[in-house]
Amino acid sequence: MTSYVRQMLQKGPLHARIIERFDDMSEQLQQAARHILEHPQEVALVSMRELARNAGVQPSTMTRLAKFLEFSGYEDFREQHADVIRVSADGFAARALQREEGAANGEGLAYRMLQGLSAQIDRLRDPDTISRLDTMAEHLAKARRIFVLGLRSCHSVAWHFHYVMTLLGEKTVHLDGPAGTSGDPLIRATHEDVLLAISINPYSLQTLELAEAAREKGLSILAITDSEVSPLVTIAEHVVFFPTESQTFFHTLAPALAVSEVLCGLLASRDRAAALKELKLADRHLSAMNTYATSIPRRKI
Numbered sequence: 001m002t003s004y005v006r007q008m009l010q011k012g013p014l015h016a017r018i019i020e021r022f023d024d025m026s027e028q029l030q031q032a033a034r035h036i037l038e039h040p041q042e043v044a045l046v047s048m049r050e051l052a053r054n055a056g057v058q059p060s061t062m063t064r065l066a067k068f069l070e071f072s073g074y075e076d077f078r079e080q081h082a083d084v085i086r087v088s089a090d091g092f093a094a095r096a097l098q099r100e101e102g103a104a105n106g107e108g109l110a111y112r113m114l115q116g117l118s119a120q121i122d123r124l125r126d127p128d129t130i131s132r133l134d135t136m137a138e139h140l141a142k143a144r145r146i147f148v149l150g151l152r153s154c155h156s157v158a159w160h161f162h163y164v165m166t167l168l169g170e171k172t173v174h175l176d177g178p179a180g181t182s183g184d185p186l187i188r189a190t191h192e193d194v195l196l197a198i199s200i201n202p203y204s205l206q207t208l209e210l211a212e213a214a215r216e217k218g219l220s221i222l223a224i225t226d227s228e229v230s231p232l233v234t235i236a237e238h239v240v241f242f243p244t245e246s247q248t249f250f251h252t253l254a255p256a257l258a259v260s261e262v263l264c265g266l267l268a269s270r271d272r273a274a275a276l277k278e279l280k281l282a283d284r285h286l287s288a289m290n291t292y293a294t295s296i297p298r299r300k301i
Helices: 003-011 015-024 027-038 041-045 048-055 059-068 074-087 092-098 106-123 127-142 152-166 184-188 205-216 254-269 272-288
Strands: 146-150 172-174 194-199 220-225 238-241
Touching: 015 027, 027 041, 027 048, 027 059, 041 048, 041 074, 048 059, 059 074, 106 254, 127 194, 127 220, 127 238, 127 254, 146 152, 146 205, 152 172, 152 194, 152 254, 184 205, 194 205, 205 220, 220 254, 254 272
Parallel strands: 146 172, 146 194, 194 220, 220 238
Antiparallel strands: none
């Protein structure tokens, strides 16, 4: 399979056109378009009604979206996606036929989930993503302070980045304050600082509000998000995208955690001597605090 076809299978043949026209769409059209951007294969593999149901819109919305994108009707729109899938004999169509096989088999689902995660992680090796990661790491390294923001499901990704970075020094501030104080650390933030924001659809309102507040204070906004039509893209100077589609009802955050690990690794590698010094300091402290154990502690009687 050529790299062009692989890209079309991953992004869909109308990816660029949808993004170009996205801001001009109504809210309902945007909802339908966002689902198609995230699941382009569905256009060719399921009925219009099922696609609309999955997107949470009426079937007529899909027809209106097709015409908005200058197709005569939905079938012409669908055919564009079907043509790309036909190019690969072992592509998504073949996999779709297997979805029902072993549907009640837990092992089958586990295999498909892990297979999907493996493919998503592999997609992060795309040259564009590698370049974006390197650029983002460069800006994080130059910042005086990194404010890290990720709420709801993205909290784990933000916390992971912050936790690893605390082992390397005191550069990060996790915006996770209790009693509604999450934004308070931004009081003394300046243009020398950056905000690293992580969010996926549906996007946390508080994340978007804090990101906008940080931008107004002069901070550079760096975003880790799921789509080129994510609200964070409009205010971020640099963005790294990651896939979230899953075989289950839930988004996957494994690719986002991979992005976090890569960024931490890139930052640590920029000054290995300093990183090793900080890690040794952390090891001594954690050892003194008896943080870890290699066996079940005996109970004192």
